[in-house]
Amino acid sequence: MAALGSPLRTLRGLLRELRHASAGRPYRDTPAYQHVMAAFRAHRVTSEKLCRAQQELHFQAATYLCLLRSVREHLALHHEYHGKGERSPGEVAGLVGFRLPQQPGGKG
Amino acid sequence: RLFFLPPERKRFYQNVSISQGEGGFEINLDHRKLKTPQAKLFTVPSEALAIAVATEWDSQKDTIKFYTMHLTTLCNTALDNPTQRNKVQLICAAVKFLETDTICYRVEEPAALAELQRNEWDPIVAWAENRYNVAIGSSTSITGPNIPASTKDTFISHLASYNMWALQGIEYVITQLKSLILSMGLIDRHITVEKAVLLSRLEEEYQIQRWGSVEWAHDYDLCELRARAAAGTLFVHLCSESSTVKHKLLQD
Numbered sequence: 001m002a003a004l005g006s007p008l009r010t011l012r013g014l015l016r017e018l019r020h021a022s023a024g025r026p027y028r029d030t031p032a033y034q035h036v037m038a039a040f041r042a043h044r045v046t047s048e049k050l051c052r053a054q055q056e057l058h059f060q061a062a063t064y065l066c067l068l069r070s071v072r073e074h075l076a077l078h079h080e081y082h083g084k085g086e087r088s089p090g091e092v093a094g095l096v097g098f099r100l101p102q103q104p105g106g107k108g
Numbered sequence: 109r110l111f112f113l114p115p116e117r118k119r120f121y122q123n124v125s126i127s128q129g130e131g132g133f134e135i136n137l138d139h140r141k142l143k144t145p146q147a148k149l150f151t152v153p154s155e156a157l158a159i160a161v162a163t164e165w166d167s168q169k170d171t172i173k174f175y176t177m178h179l180t181t182l183c184n185t186a187l188d189n190p191t192q193r194n195k196v197q198l199i200c201a202a203v204k205f206l207e208t209d210t211i212c213y214r215v216e217e218p219a220a221l222a223e224l225q226r227n228e229w230d231p232i233v234a235w236a237e238n239r240y241n242v243a244i245g246s247s248t249s250i251t252g253p254n255i256p257a258s259t260k261d262t263f264i265s266h267l268a269s270y271n272m273w274a275l276q277g278i279e280y281v282i283t284q285l286k287s288l289i290l291s292m293g294l295i296d297r298h299i300t301v302e303k304a305v306l307l308s309r310l311e312e313e314y315q316i317q318r319w320g321s322v323e324w325a326h327d328y329d330l331c332e333l334r335a336r337a338a339a340g341t342l343f344v345h346l347c348s349e350s351s352t353v354k355h356k357l358l359q360d
Binding site for chain 2: 002003004018020021022023030031032035055056059060062063064066067070071073074075077078080081082
């Protein structure tokens, strides 16, 4: 079996990611939140220590957590390093220590 | 009508919701029903998968970044089948990867890397050989490992037990991780996504430890591979499960 850690930690991580994904709107109303909570509640009560369904659910939750987290991190890296596009003329001038001239009357 | 999507598009909908139709679960963007790139109605067989896809669409901010919506992409591939492959062709493509499976392809030097490969990859090969009762082995030769026909046949008949949707997902994960064995390890829940990605990138991780990590390249690739492998694995599990909660009788 995969080394998954504690289900509570996975759940907390998942809820944090869902909160990020909703950003602004209440995340408790989203279908994803309700589905995750319902699934965790349904599998909480079990007399078996090695309940297979429980482990399957935990693996699924951990996989979904990995997906949400990796997409968010990838996007953040993309914005930081690859999303800037071209520099403006002012920035290019600034690279070599110049400033664009100010022309109060406009160009030409 | 456009058959290709631009990489980004402004978000044009307020609300995302799910509904159940004849063919399965559908995604609604406001009042419009989501369609595939080939203009088919977007339906998925699993409610959990529909919820996850809806979450992808709902978490887009000002612009829709299609390249981050891996589950949606996988569903589109399953629905449209743009490469027009049937089940047999998909399975053959998947099993063919075994001949160049990353964890069977070993170096001889540097010695530290060769040892790392033995320590990290041998247990997974052993697990697969045990689990599927096959011989796989590993090789340092340039032609790769010599996979017996019986091993390939075992994997072919095992993969045949999955439905078409799940197979698309399995083939996707194999292509991303460059390893059939690591992908089966994920599908069988033997290893986590993070571990599978680490093992797939073992040589890169070794070089990173020696020479340092370049965030805008290494971490960027790492996050993207994790996202894709996670999406593929989740897709396979959600397409091949039948979720029934068995209520055990309370015994006094």
